[in-house]
Amino acid sequence: MTAGAGAAVPGTTAVVVGGGISGLLAARELARAGVRTTVLEATGAWGGCVGSHTVAGLSLDSGAESFATRSSAVADLAAGLGLAADIVGPNPGGAWVQLPDGPRELPKSGVLGIPANPWDPEVRRSLGLLGSVRAWADALLPASLGTKAEVTSVAALVRARMGRRVLDRLVAPVVGGVHSADPGLLDVDMVAPGLRAGIRQHGSLAAAVAAQRREGAAPQSTAPQNAAPQKAGSAVAGLRGGMHTLVTALVADLRRRGVVLLGATPADAVERTAHGWRVTSGEAAYDAGLLVVAVDGPAAVGLLTDTLPELAARRPAAGPDVGLVTLVVDLPELDAAPRGTGILVAPQSPGIRAKALTHATAKWAWLADQTGPGTHVLRLSYGRGEDHRPAATQQPGPGAAEPGSDDELFQTALKDASALLAVPVTPGDVVGWDVVRWAGALPFASLGHKKRVAEIRNICAADGSLAVVGGWLAGNGLAAIVADTPKQVRTLLP
Secondary structure (H helix, E strand, O other): OOOOOOOOOOEEEEEEEEOOHHHHHHHHHHOOOOEEEEEEEEOOOOOOOOOOOEEEOOEEEEEOOOOOOOHHHHHHHHHOOOOOHEEOOOOOOOOEEEEEEEEOOOOOOOOOOEEEOOOOHHHHHHHHHHHHHEEEEEEEHHHHOOOOOOEEHHHHHHHHHHHHHHHHHHHHHHHHHHHHHOOOOOOHHOOOOOOOHHHHHOOHHHHHHHHHHHHOOOOOOHHHOOOOOOOOOHHHHHHHHOOHHHHHHHHHHHHOOOOOOOOOOOOOOEEEOOEEEEEEEOOOOEEOEEEEEEHHHHEEEEOOOOOOOOHHHHHOOOOOOOEEEEEEEOOOHHHOOOOEEEEOOOOOOOOOOEEEEHHHHHOOOHHHHHHOOOOEEEEEEEEOOOOOHHHHOOOOOOOOOOOOOOOHHHHHHHHHHHHHOOOOHHHHHHEEEEEEOOOOOOOOOEOOOOHHHHHHHHHHHOOOOOOEOOHHOOOOOOOHHHHHHHHHHOOOOO
């Protein structure tokens, strides 16, 4: 049976495998160029990690709830979908970090937790005098330190230039919260592109961070539409109603453009044909001249290996499994936002399993307006990549070995929320709750991943009718995906 995309005329028809945000963006770019496009999604939901769920009657984000403003890519997309007026910035309260010796305000200006100024008051309070002196010594070191090796981990770069205290007390909590990974395992050139080049250009890691912060400021034309000023360090924005409204608008746009969206249609196999590509799903086959694969790295390589066997040796590692517990609580004591917009957790912090807590109603004014005083939305994240601390120091840390059942994870979240917010959160305070699990959904940018990505894309590009897209190639976060996906798809177009 042949269905879906129609005759496989090169350049006029396309199949996109994967209906996450990258797959939807790819389909939009193809449709805008006049290519008849079919999208196959294994689940019944669109948008992938930019999803939604209903908790206590509230429509909330079940995945991403903000986007980085280091470029205008997401804001421009939102504007193109009629959502420009809904772009908002977070409240200016700022975030905190939970350290083994207690909570501290997170430094207001940094990249991955790396401070732009070791003498900022928040940095001093987190590092102590000796820690700030060691971090300041970065300015005295040669620019070649940490920048000459072909690949370097986040941990190796920070430890060499600013010392272990910056790594343990600032960088590890941020990297764990954002990337669900040990900074010793992450390729710095993937998770902070241009940072090492900035050291060579500006002379120090702190100066490179400051330069990235300046360059990453949101352009005036796409600045969030709320009046409250953001603290430096709040380099994110969101959408009134939640980031999932972006997916709703994107799906509606695709339908208007005639894109065929087929949910519950997993791709079982991909093969090259005389005129293009054939994707099979069960007994159905979908033929097209162009193919875009927009699924996670291991799945993408698995689908393409029979056609491109040289990809097999470049199969990336699966990302960590992540659990998100959302609690809607009736707790007026939280009206004071005791930990600002949320709190990240250092891996060494005893007795806390979460890697991060977002106080969503303290972060987003539109959500607080919806819930009203006394009602709060808390999001606790669990799951961190493999921990490579020395065996003698290993113990269950934040996000490690999370409980198996949803009920167990809910009980753990109550305990963690109470400890992190310094306000008891009991089952009687909970109006509604939900657990969402993402199995390997976050891309894992391990050492050497940047080179692997380049090799994979070169192999696929040689065909001329195939593109691979997604966070595992572009980098973690909506900003990276939204900027990268259309660019990759355009290489297939005349």
